[in-house]
Amino acid sequence: MLESKIIFGIPGFWKDRTDIVKTIAEKSGGYLFLGGILSRTDTKDFFDVEIYGHDKQLKEAFSYAGSFSSEQLGAIEKHSCTLYVIGKGGSIEDANKMLDVGLALLNAGGIAVKVESSGVAHTVENWTSAAQAKEIHNTFRSFVTFVGEEEFYYSCGMHCLGYPDVVVLKDDYNPSEVVKLMETFLLYNLYEKPVLKSGETFSIDINSPYYILNHKPCTYFEEEHPFYNPYGVWELKKK
Structure with a gap:
């Protein structure tokens, strides 16, 4: 790595x-x-x-x-x-x-x-x-930011802290809701340090949608790019 x-x-x-x-x-x-x-x-x-x-x-x-x-x-x-x-x-x-x-x-x-x-x-x-x-x-807020592309939202900078970033595909999501989802998920990782596996689910609370986790290599940036995350990316897909 x-x-x-x-x-x-x-x-x-x-x-x-x-x-x-x-x-x-x-x-x-x-x-x-x-x-x-x-x-x-x-x-x-x-x-x-x-x-x-x-x-x-x-x-x-x-x-x-x-x-x-x-x-x-x-x-x-x-x-x-x-x-x-x-x-x-x-x-x-x-x-x-x-x-x-x-x-x-x-x-x-x-x-x-x-x-x-x-x-x-x-x-x-x-x-x-x-x-x-x-x-x-x-x-976290000093080193991590959130970006919206044409087809997905993603975080950038979690490699600074030693963790994967997160990506959420765009559907009918409100941008502020997606940022809340991504931030909550990433802070959950930082505070609780859970051992997560692909196929497991995550939700902000019992009244919010569940998302299926899928860990993938970082393919959005070349390895030489400062944004590249060697720890990979968690993709969250609504269940």
């Missing part, structure tokens, strides 16, 4: 590499950036970091991926460079470490976060709240 990776980008107004190194050392709260490695001094955890210059399309990318005010998008548009961080995924613990890394870089001058492993973006306030809480549902 491929190793799960978490990748996110943080734009900021750093002048140059020297400014990045200095500011991280002074304001991150315990991280050092040397070479292409960001390390946490108290735990010895390390993360790969790549620096990219100004991207004129970044404002648009963030506007599609999250909820930002015009002022926040204006700041993103004026960024000088973006730090792309690559770390280990595959568990809640790993995801929480990446929340801490993101918070450290925001404290060191970052202005927003876009998770390239799922396509969801967050304001400083939202990311900070999740990093400080370290609660499962906050970590």
Whole structure:
């Protein structure tokens, strides 16, 4: 199985590499950036970091991926460079470490976060709240998003946490109802850690429809794609 990776980008107004190194050392709260490695001094955890210059399309990318005010998008548009961080995924613990890394870089001058492993973006306030809480549902919402295609709805980002994503074929479903179904199913997996098998059923409650579970490989993205889930996908089909 491929190793799960978490990748996110943080734009900021750093002048140059020297400014990045200095500011991280002074304001991150315990991280050092040397070479292409960001390390946490108290735990010895390390993360790969790549620096990219100004991207004129970044404002648009963030506007599609999250909820930002015009002022926040204006700041993103004026960024000088973006730090792309690559770390280990595959568990809640790993995801929480990446929340801490993101918070450290925001404290060191970052202005927003876009998770390239799922396509969801967050304001400083939202990311900070999740990093400080370290609660499962906050970590979940930091890395997982929901997408609607022509024939189906699906989640994206559960590989960051070490679990399969979920897909629901479109019939006559209300989009908000489908999101509730998918979110409930995924949080049930995170909180209860059930051992599920294809052919079993799932329902939100006794008054809701039952869905037949079918575990499949992730075929919606190539293995090299950041969205690819090596843990597969649960397909939910109404019984």
